[in-house]
Amino acid sequence: MTNMEAFQEIQNKLNSVRSQNFTVSGMETTVAQNTNQEPQSLTNREIGQNYYKLAKIHYDKADLEKAETFFLKALDACVLPDDAFAMMKICGFLIRVYSEFLRQDEVQNYVELSQMLLNAAFSNPEWNGKPDYFFYMGATKTYTGEFQEAINNFSIAYKKAQEANEPEVVAKSLLFMAHNNYLMENYVETEQMLIQLEQLLTILNKGYLKGSMNLLYGNICNHKGEYKKALEYFKKSSEELNKKVCWNLFGYTCLGMGKSYKKMGNYKKALLYFEMAQNHTNRNFKKLRQKIDKEIGEVNDSNIDFVIDKTERIIKEKNLGVIDFKHRFVLLEILYLLASNPGRFFDKEDLSREIWREEYNPLIHDKLIYTSISRLRKLIEPSGEKNKYIVRGKDGYTFSPHVKVRFCHNSPQSRNAMGNIDIGSPL
Numbered sequence: 001m002t003n004m005e006a007f008q009e010i011q012n013k014l015n016s017v018r019s020q021n022f023t024v025s026g027m028e029t030t031v032a033q034n035t036n037q038e039p040q041s042l043t044n045r046e047i048g049q050n051y052y053k054l055a056k057i058h059y060d061k062a063d064l065e066k067a068e069t070f071f072l073k074a075l076d077a078c079v080l081p082d083d084a085f086a087m088m089k090i091c092g093f094l095i096r097v098y099s100e101f102l103r104q105d106e107v108q109n110y111v112e113l114s115q116m117l118l119n120a121a122f123s124n125p126e127w128n129g130k131p132d133y134f135f136y137m138g139a140t141k142t143y144t145g146e147f148q149e150a151i152n153n154f155s156i157a158y159k160k161a162q163e164a165n166e167p168e169v170v171a172k173s174l175l176f177m178a179h180n181n182y183l184m185e186n187y188v189e190t191e192q193m194l195i196q197l198e199q200l201l202t203i204l205n206k207g208y209l210k211g212s213m214n215l216l217y218g219n220i221c222n223h224k225g226e227y228k229k230a231l232e233y234f235k236k237s238s239e240e241l242n243k244k245v246c247w248n249l250f251g252y253t254c255l256g257m258g259k260s261y262k263k264m265g266n267y268k269k270a271l272l273y274f275e276m277a278q279n280h281t282n283r284n285f286k287k288l289r290q291k292i293d294k295e296i297g298e299v300n301d302s303n304i305d306f307v308i309d310k311t312e313r314i315i316k317e318k319n320l321g322v323i324d325f326k327h328r329f330v331l332l333e334i335l336y337l338l339a340s341n342p343g344r345f346f347d348k349e350d351l352s353r354e355i356w357r358e359e360y361n362p363l364i365h366d367k368l369i370y371t372s373i374s375r376l377r378k379l380i381e382p383s384g385e386k387n388k389y390i391v392r393g394k395d396g397y398t399f400s401p402h403v404k405v406r407f408c409h410n411s412p413q414s415r416n417a418m419g420n421i422d423i424g425s426p427l
Contacts, residue, residue, distance in 0.1 A: 010080060010116045013109075048077025052090065059093065060208075062248040064284040068097050081120070084127065088117050088136040095143055096423045102286040107143075114140045131161035131169045138176060142420050147180040154180070167204050171197060175209060178216060183420060187220055194220075211240040211249060212422075218256045223312065225324055227260040234260070248423055251281040251288050258295060263314060265321030267299050274299070301406070306380075306389070309408035310336055319382045330355060331376045338390060338399035340407075347396035373397060 042050075055070035075090045091110045098106035118137055121127040138153035154173045161169035178193035194213055201210050214237035221230035234257045241249055258273035278292045298307065307316040313325045313332060325332040333355050338346065351369050352360040373390060381388050391398050399405075 010113070010120060013113055013116055044077055044079065045083075048074045048083070048086075051077060052086075055090075055093070059097075060244070060246040060248060062250070062282065062285070064097050064100060064248075068094070071097070081124070084117050084121055085130075085132050085136065088114055088132075088139075091117070092136075092139055092421075096421055099421065100285055100287045100423050102290075111140065111143045114143070129160075131157045131164055131166055131173075133157075134160060135169055135173060135176075138173070138180075139421075142176065142180055142183075145420055147184050147420075150180045151177050167200065168206065171200050171204055171206060171209055174200065175212060175216075178213075179422070182216060182220065185223075187223060190216070190220055207240045207244040208246060211237045211244070211246065213237075214240060215249060215253060215256065215422075218253075218260075222256065222259055222263065225263070225314070225326055227264045230260045231257055251277040251285060251292070252422070254280070255288065255291060255295070262295065262299060263312075263322055265316075271296065271299050298406075298408075303404055304406050305403045306339065306405045307408060308336060308339055308405065311408070315380065317380055317382070320380070323379055328375075328379075330372055331379065334372055334376055335380070338397060339403075339405050342399045342403065342405070343401035345393055345395035345398045350396065 051070045051074035055067050055074055058064070058070060059067035071090050071094050075087060075094075078087045078090070080087075091114045094110045095107055095114075098110065114136065118133070118140060121133055127133050134153045134157035138150045138157060141147070141150035141153060154177045158170055158173035158177070161167075161173060174193050174197040178190045178197065181187075181189040181193065194217055197209070197213055201213065214233045218230045218233035218237065221227070221233060234253050237249070238253045241247075241253070254273045254277035258270045258277065261267075261273060262270035274292055274296045278289070278296070281288055281292065283289075305318045309315065310332065313329075315323050315325060315332075315335070317323060325335075334351070337351075337354055346354070348362075348365055348369055349360040352358050352365045356365070356368075358365070373392075377386075377390055381390075389400055389403055391400055
């Protein structure tokens, strides 16, 4: 396929996408009303640039409907082949907006458009050697869930941007490498990337990047069980975004702080931050509102005796609060097995096979099982309530069927199913 054929295919796709999703009416504000220039004096590119600036203002203000409108207008003003990278950038913002709207079809449309633009750029040596090309390739791989491939492309963008002395692309590449490692649960690698980014941002004054970086730092600390440290990072994120007068991450910052207090067992403060996030989040932030509602529901559910979060490796007992199982892998596996099968008895042979993946040997496993069950009971059973959860009978051990248990499944990969990207990740 020639470049001209590729560009025509992209234009056809763009026309198709635009006819499907541009339904907002009453938003025909002219560029002349928002600039000091007469409409006749503006080129098509200048019109597009002004629409883009308006879109970014509304995006930062968390007015996603108006941001959508002006991003679409900016996209309309782009001309191929000169504006290919600008189109990729706008597609990235639209993917974030539609992901927050929970509109999967539109997310997919703009992911496909990004892929088509990259394919067309691949055959052009003036484009495919630039840091931007590899950066947007990485972004598109992130949207489609190919996280390791995304990291590889961001790494190339990072190196090329260093050679070309483009510090902002260097910084964004580091942030996105960190983000993808986070999605893969590679927390050590995530922190390594963020440490490099933090050093760079002492020179490069980019408040939005600093805000996004600190938000990601806070989320990592929550996963590691460092809740007080997480709160410090969320506060830093909020301060940086306030300097920029940027509100689209305010709800996510409050959500992160609420999670920290929840995991610390301070449910009163957790609810305060969840409700703050809820009250200051407009109806367009559907993805965020889903997360907030879920957290509030978990805190308010007084009927649940026991919450097991295997991903975070913590449990919450109704009276004891949060109990950390991060370095108690065997005990968590035993608890999860028994609680997943309440009323079913597991004898020594079952436990040896299910937990240690070994055939039962009384010389090895008798003391091991007894010691592990004893340690588990001491951790999870309130004082004076012996055998409340784990019951021993002639057929082995079971978890009481009268206990109300909830299992949380909060893997990072499943959090952002649409686009695999946070609204706060800048392009």
